[in-house]
Amino acid sequence: MAQTETTVAPAATDLENVLVIELSTGGTVKIAMRPDKAPKHVERIKQLAREGFYDGTIFHRVIEGFMAQGGDPTGTGMGGSKYPNLPAEFNDLPHVRGTASMARAGDPNSANSQFFICFQPAFFLDGQYTVWGRVIEGMEAVDGIARGEPPANPTKIVKAYVAADAAKAEGEGAAQ
Template sequence: MAANAAPASDAANPRIEIMIEGEGANGAVVLELFADVAPKHVEQITALAAEGQYDNVVFHRVIDGFMAQTGDVQFGKLGGDMRMAGRGGSDRADLPAEFSEIPFDAGIVGMARSQSPDSANSQFFIMFDAGHFLNGDYTVVGKVVDGMDVVNAIKRGTGGNGAVIGQPDVMKTVRVKEAPAE
């Protein structure tokens, strides 16, 4: 695999389908997860999706020209206290970093974390544009393979931290999909 690109699609990689609803985005987004690049992170995301834990989780941090962050299954559920969204994770253990040479380009999915590289849990972000300053410091877990137009329509937040004011867009359902046939 070239150090300057995401891997080509692989039928062995799991995919998740996210149905997004909101003021900004409405539609399906399909993510291919890189099981060979970040196996522990992919296992955690697919398990949480299979359990329905990502359903009704909002995009709580959305920065125009950068990324949309979601996945706080603890505090980020629609109807909850949005001031807490982004501070939680899941009831599963935090994950050790699985850094790679895949650059953070538009459509790449990365794992959100705190200051510790080994603190990713359930939250992830989807890149709107390149953010190469993240390269080698955050785990790349996958890429958008369908629905980037929906991602680009996600309601933007305000200020430096990208907090979404009012009603944020939401991952209505998140489902693990069967791998595509070759």
């Protein structure tokens, strides 16, 4: 039986494991992160989001019918964070539409800050790239990311943050 989107729903999420990405196109994307499947990668994504690392970065490699890749501070596909590369955490989550997975170089243990979101199933990537989450809201915003390598007018990540941090800030603001 072929795998489909309905056979691999993301795990029940709490706000600590939801990444929110606000795009320059006005769209918002929510990704349910899977620390049960890729704990080191989820930890890194949350760390970088909390540091504001992704804010202002572009989707620099966007291939129609395949995926949108971002998370490079240089916008070239060659950059990463100041932190060491991560060891691969290949898992049984398939690359279906909406999958969030880490980009890497030829070395399986070279993921750092760059990630991609699949537009369509890409099962040929299974077991070779670390899947760390899946879009649970805003896939239409992902579909609207400008195409190109790099795009002529790239879509930017205006802000990326952990949903729990926003909820906490809202609660603190209401208490004042």
